[in-house]
Amino acid sequence: MLSNSELMSDDKVVKVALIGNPNTGKTSLFNQLTGLKQKVGNYPGITVEKKQGLCKLNNTIKAEVTDLPGTYSINPTSLDETLVLDTLLNEKNDSYPDVVVVVVEIENIKRNLLLFTQIKDLKIPTILVINMIDQMKRKGIDIDVKKLEESLNTKIVLASARKKIGIDELKSVILDYKKLDAIPISNITDRIDKEYFTKLKNAFPEFPLYKSWLLITQNNEFDFLNNQQKELVLKFREDLGCIKRYQHKETILRYQIINNVLKDSFKVDKSKASDLRGILDRILTHKIFGYVIFALILLFIFQGIFDWATYPMDLIDGAFASLSSWIKTVLPPGTFTNLIAEGIIPGIGGVVIFIPQIAILFTFISILEETGYMSRVVFLMDKIMRKFGMSGKSVIPLISGTACAIPAIMASRNIGNWKERLVTILVIPFTTCSARLPVYAILIALIIPDKQVLGILNLQGLTMMALYLLGFTAALLSAVLLNSTLKVKGKSLFVIEMPNYKIPSIKNIFYEVVEKTKAFIFGAGKIILAISIVLWFLASNGPSKFKNAEEFVTSKQENKELTESALQKKVASYKLEHSYIGYMGKSIEPAIKPMGYDWKIGIALISSFAAREVFVGALATIYNVDSDSENVGTIKQRMAAEINPDTGKKRFDFPTGVSLLLFYAFAMQCVGTLAIVKRETNSWKWPIFQLVGMGLLAYISAIIAFNIFS
């Protein structure tokens, strides 16, 4: 017999959606409710990121909480906002909520309530959370909760996501969600045009009236409607002028209602207000100081990525190298040991090594976002970015692109104008992502002397800086080019809110960094690890010549006098040449010779086609298989020792190095990015365009550079 609780287990998850204006504290509240039990998934079909977490309401009942993107109203103007609408209208949607928690912020409650009244009209049980009450005293605000509850017809929870106030109360209100009534606040439709809305009501008797209104006012196709309903919707949409007028009227009426409600229950003592915001704004958005401060902040961020991150990265690099050698000494020699020591461990190491840089970058970005400074950057940069066919909102994606293009491209979703968004998406892969860093780092270390210039500047550091600038320049120039050639229509309104300045919350930053890092490890990381293993396999297996390598090399006359270890080395290198990957590298050698590469570099190119960071790992694997197995050493030492048999000089000399740097700066070598571009633009056209365009640019500039410098 099943116990009662098991029988009901399916009913025990309450679906909760957090909805509200941007910056009202939804994510903070979400973090308080769910802790680290979060997962980021995708919405089916549109594949926009979906943040969900579980929250224990009592011993038997849990809530599945969804953190939705911020929106000012239920009428979407960007992809982000469309998601909110879709979640609320489509009852078949996985996250269609049992109860909606509308989060409003105490300081701007009037505008926040607009969304609340809209959601309320959809007749979904709704709770109103008034957040940031820790600020209430300081701002001289006084709320009569009882009165407000009565006039808004809802249950109100006063909360502070930052100070952990009201969280338990919210949980218990969610638990009792069935007791909430789902009655609209006022009969707004009657006040707009009674006749029109009666007609609408009769057309869709199965839906709440406001839902039908939303169905006809949006431009989207709604898949959940049947054909007859779809036809009706189209019919109503014909009278566009009328719809527009009524939407305007609706908004004004809603504000009137809200003003009336707040008149009695919400009071602000203006004398308490301080003008810290005004002062900070005057400095941070100043014509000159504003830009100087932004430049200094950028410099500081890059210092973090270049300089501070190298310490943990060196540690990680060293640790994985010694782990590999150690494994070889403790495990019995054989294929299995080699797979671990030469395939899996370097593969994992190649992923882990990015963590410091990604974590540092996203720490900075989330601090800038948390404090409210990012909006000022958008304000300062909008006009300039528009000259390049982008928007002020493209700045954040472009900066994020220096960590990883994947989250950066997703961050472009809040750019409402399609053309500006498309241009941003297309040029982001030029920014120097952290996957290029290890490639740059090792090549710079090999070809640029470690010298000081002008007293304080390090030549290698300067080269790195120059490559970053090259990435940004390439992004901006190609944006100009795309802007003038792309025939894409895109008109939409640019409005951004300038939030008040806030002290960042460490908890929020921590969760954000964990989430972004996890997304990288499990997204790109899986590809890197898989490629490393495949690569190892291709390098340690091959057709007949590979299998007979030992006999062949030993029987050769000239090798008779060699010592045992030298002989081993000869065998290994013969094997690599005749392994599967060796043949692959050789077959592309003619094509890459003009850039100055040989078949071994060709192997690295092939393997880093899917993820550029694999370059270093691939060379490590190649030279590892190639060197005698006891002395592993670091990758750099092995690469420095490599000789080009044609010239007798170093394999990684200046011309080859520069050519490689340029190739990696421009080529589109990231399967993860291609996949995300396909998803975000909804077509294969754009990722293919990127792949071909960037590939050609990389190939041609690498050839030119190689020939100039040799």
Added chain:
Amino acid sequence: MFKTIANLQIGEKAFIEKLCLDNIPLKLLEMGCLPGIEVQLIQKAPMQDPLYIKVNGSHLAIRRETAEKITIVVK
């Protein structure tokens, strides 16, 4: 000549004209730019674009092309 938000000086206040309802995009209305409401220009970015305004308790940045559509009555 109509005056619009784009004509305001930094710090200057005015009222959004009652009759310009059709010119204001829905999204701006939703963010609080309602006819008859007071609006103040807080800051202009270089090249006078975008404009940073305060309206109905919200602080917003809008592009010049949008600001030019919203006619105002100066006090």
